[in-house]
Amino acid sequence: MKKKIRIGNAGGYWGDDLSALKRQLTGGPLDYITMDFLAEITMSILQRQRKANADLGYAVDFLHQLEECLPLIVKKNVRVISNAGGINPIGMARKIVEMAKKKKLNVKVGVVYGDDISGQLYELSAAGERFANMETGDDFFAVRSRIASANIYLGAEPVVKALDAGCQIVVTGRVTDTGLTLAPMIHEFGWPMDDWDKMAAGVVAGHMIECGCQVSGGNITDWQDVKDFDNIGYPIVEMEKSGDFVVTKHKKTGGLVSEKTVKEQLVYEMGDPSNYISPDGVARFDTAHLKVEGKNRVRVSGIKGRPEPDYLKVSMAYEDGWKSSGEVLVSGPETDKKADIIADILWNKLKHKYESKRTEKIGSGSIWPDELRGAESNEILLRFGVRDQDFGKVRDFGKALSTLILSGPAGMAVTGQGRPKPKQVVAYWPALIHRSRVTAKVLTINTIGEEEFFEIQFPIRVQATTLELPNDKGARKKLKKAAGRVKQVRLSEICYARSGDKGDTCNIGVLARSPKVYEWIVENLTSDVVKKFFKGTTFGKVIRYELDNLHALNFLLEETLDGGGTSSLMIDPQGKTLAQALLQMQVKIPVSLLNK
Numbered sequence: 001m002k003k004k005i006r007i008g009n010a011g012g013y014w015g016d017d018l019s020a021l022k023r024q025l026t027g028g029p030l031d032y033i034t035m036d037f038l039a040e041i042t043m044s045i046l047q048r049q050r051k052a053n054a055d056l057g058y059a060v061d062f063l064h065q066l067e068e069c070l071p072l073i074v075k076k077n078v079r080v081i082s083n084a085g086g087i088n089p090i091g092m093a094r095k096i097v098e099m100a101k102k103k104k105l106n107v108k109v110g111v112v113y114g115d116d117i118s119g120q121l122y123e124l125s126a127a128g129e130r131f132a133n134m135e136t137g138d139d140f141f142a143v144r145s146r147i148a149s150a151n152i153y154l155g156a157e158p159v160v161k162a163l164d165a166g167c168q169i170v171v172t173g174r175v176t177d178t179g180l181t182l183a184p185m186i187h188e189f190g191w192p193m194d195d196w197d198k199m200a201a202g203v204v205a206g207h208m209i210e211c212g213c214q215v216s217g218g219n220i221t222d223w224q225d226v227k228d229f230d231n232i233g234y235p236i237v238e239m240e241k242s243g244d245f246v247v248t249k250h251k252k253t254g255g256l257v258s259e260k261t262v263k264e265q266l267v268y269e270m271g272d273p274s275n276y277i278s279p280d281g282v283a284r285f286d287t288a289h290l291k292v293e294g295k296n297r298v299r300v301s302g303i304k305g306r307p308e309p310d311y312l313k314v315s316m317a318y319e320d321g322w323k324s325s326g327e328v329l330v331s332g333p334e335t336d337k338k339a340d341i342i343a344d345i346l347w348n349k350l351k352h353k354y355e356s357k358r359t360e361k362i363g364s365g366s367i368w369p370d371e372l373r374g375a376e377s378n379e380i381l382l383r384f385g386v387r388d389q390d391f392g393k394v395r396d397f398g399k400a401l402s403t404l405i406l407s408g409p410a411g412m413a414v415t416g417q418g419r420p421k422p423k424q425v426v427a428y429w430p431a432l433i434h435r436s437r438v439t440a441k442v443l444t445i446n447t448i449g450e451e452e453f454f455e456i457q458f459p460i461r462v463q464a465t466t467l468e469l470p471n472d473k474g475a476r477k478k479l480k481k482a483a484g485r486v487k488q489v490r491l492s493e494i495c496y497a498r499s500g501d502k503g504d505t506c507n508i509g510v511l512a513r514s515p516k517v518y519e520w521i522v523e524n525l526t527s528d529v530v531k532k533f534f535k536g537t538t539f540g541k542v543i544r545y546e547l548d549n550l551h552a553l554n555f556l557l558e559e560t561l562d563g564g565g566t567s568s569l570m571i572d573p574q575g576k577t578l579a580q581a582l583l584q585m586q587v588k589i590p591v592s593l594l595n596k
Contacts, residue, residue, distance in 0.1 A: 110162025200305025267509020
């Protein structure tokens with residue numbers, strides 16, 4: 001039994017660098033490579049693809065990468081795990097086996113499925129599963145007939161079964177990003193599935209590398225720290241049997257692994273840091289301890305966990321009308337005034353009342369809250385969008401938009417898209433299903449035609465917690481205030497940050513640049529302060545959590561992303577830019593803290 005394994009990531013989303021798999025294989029020794037292709041809305045896209053062509057329904061990019069890399073994978077004896085199978089993992093597995101035969105390679109492929117319950121929703125509802133919307137509490141029956149996809153988030157256990165069966169490549173349906181990485185640890189170290197601290201360590205490790213280069217230099221606030229974005233190194237976790245691990249990357253690659261990059265990724269898309277729920281257990285991010293142990297090496301230890309939830313999450317998508325968006329380029333002088341006039345022309349031309357409509361003046365700060373808007377620019381990309389259940393009303397928007405170019409102020413230009421067409425809205429519906437009703441399936445296929453089949457049930461190992469929406473912890477104990485002269489600075493001078501999305505909620509993790517600064521932001525950067533700053537952008541509650549171990553605060557901004565996912569008319573429906581917006585906040589801080 002091994003004491004340490006090296007797991008690399010070669011893809012954080014569908015559309016990531018197609019050369020990453022080969023670079024991970026050739027850059028240095030690895031035992032496993034994981035690749036994540038599935039965002040929350042991707043399954044519905046794959047459903048539409050398969051309706052048009054029964055042979056599709058998976059991420060074809062993975063096959064393109066294997067076409068080049070499969071001989072190298074076999075030669076180096078590296079095992080590859082990916083959720084690229086989408087809604088047709090068996091179809092993808094057979095393609096891989098066929099590819100291996102043509103290349104005269106001996107490969108055993110594992111398939112994990114059973115996550116797709118789109119054809120069982122009526123019988124499950126009749127059996128007592130409510131499938132209420134986790135975020136809003138809305139009744140499932142209002143959308144049940146319009147569901148386009150419904151996939152349970154499976155955990156590591158079925159992937160472990162495929163590895164135990166000797167599979168070198170494992171393709172899955174909707175397995176969690178963290179489960180892909182946790183599975184090799186359970187397989188190699190023999191961790192019991194009810195060792196909750198070990199499960200939590202694996203979940204945190206998986207969260208570290210699931211977004212690819214985001215932990216190895218990509219998207220960090222202090223981007224100037226990264227000396228080389230060329231050939232950016234994809235991340236590697238060196239996991240020890242104890243549950244401690246090191247985040248690193250291959251030598252002679254670009255990017256950066258540092259305390260900052262690891263901390264920013266830890267707070268990415270986080271809810272309650274003491275209650276990070278996965279099918280394999282609950283990880284407490286507020287127990288992780290970080291230590292830099294060398295160049296591009298950060299050790300993570302001390303992670304604690306709690307039992308797995310009684311319920312598993314179901315990601316559903318349903319048809320919810322139509323939307324369309326388009327833009328015109330407006331140039332100076334007086335671009336802002338021109339843009340307002342052009343917007344009035346369009347909306348006055350359209351007599352319809354839309355379910356939702358939006359105007360964004362890209363280039364003048366419109367992606368940020370009201371407090372930061374208003375800068376004059378030499379050019380503005382004037383972007384419009386509408387959403388409605390009525391196809392005709394959305395179609396009329398596209399017709400009206402294309403008439404603006406010759407009938408408004410001087411300095412407009414066509415952006416090249418022509419008349420925008422309506423697109424069907426596929427909205428997100430998160431729900432829960434009791435784990436006792438879930439059956440995961442594992443099929444193994446090899447190049448000489450042998451197959452094995454397994455089923456995995458999900459019993460309640462202990463009386464665990466149900467998945468609940470987070471609640472604000474309330475006020476912290478009063479801290480001693482720093483004294484002396486104060487100075488007004490941007491928040492970015494004392495903090496760094498990263499933001500992400502969960503449906504219509506944006507999370508912003510704010511990390512202090514020193515322990516004393518952390519004490520100051522705990523006292524001064526409250527939920528009310530952040531809510532006020534995002535006036536005009538955030539329309540729901542702002543909830544705050546504290547992570548003393550990381551010197552960080554995590555904010556959840558509800559009703560911020562115009563519905564999120566494919567429903568949103570925003571140019572940034574995932575809230576990626578909002579951390580940078582918050583860092584522009586002007587704060588008055590004691591000079592003594594700046595010196596630290």
